[in-house]
Amino acid sequence: MSQDNLKLSVARAAIVHVPEGQIIGVGTGSTANFFIDELGKIKDRIAGAVASSVATAERLRSHNIRVFDLNEVSSIPVYIDGADEITYQGAMIKGGGGALTREKIIASAADRFICIADESKLVPLLGAFPLPVEVIPMAYALIARRLTALGGKPALRMQDGQPYRTDNGNYILDTRELQIANPVSLENEINNMPGVVTAGLFAGRGANLCLLGTPDGVRTLEF
Secondary structure, three states, rough: OOOHHHHHHHHHHHHHOOOOOOEEEEEOOOOHHHHHHHHHHHHHOOEEEEHHHHHHHHHHHOOOOOOOOOOHHEEEEEEEEEOOOOOOOOEEOOOOOOHHHHHHHHHHEEEEEEEEEEEEOOOOOOOOEEEEEEOOOHHHHHHHHHHHOOOOOEEEOEEEOEEEOOOOOOEEEEEEEEOEHHHHHHHHHHHHOOOOEOEEEOOOOOOEEEEHHHHHHEEEOOO
């Protein structure tokens, strides 16, 4: 079974967790895109969605799903998004698509966080995937030195020969070679560095449930 088929299987499984008549949070990335396309088939059953990126908002609107600003919404029963890595305890690395800050904000506002991923994303230890850290542009070199002191090898994310800009106008440092044995502690340490917007560690607020696509069907992990 192809990776895309595994992503499609978990996207379809996630529809079961979408509450009727509510506004839900929707993530960013290839697996989230499969979910958005499935959500479009039941768009009349929901009030709308809060998007974690400009790209997600555009895809939701292409299915005629109403997109709400988070400031307009008093509650989000569920946030559904993918992960670049997830552990057996529900801690994640996210941000490969560059939307980590908005993803983290919406996840923090939601009652439940459901991660949808193919089985390749399940790992015993975070860190094989480079950890994205969103930073204020004036501080990227300073933060890079501090991430290096933690044992990482940070590199400024580039696009078309220029520093990649997030939807918030910031830079991303993709940090390799971090063996993340204590993701909550590292998340707090990096987030406390002046100039960091947020680290792509979702550990303090990890997933409540993971729908994992496997060749034998969708596996459900609860945390």
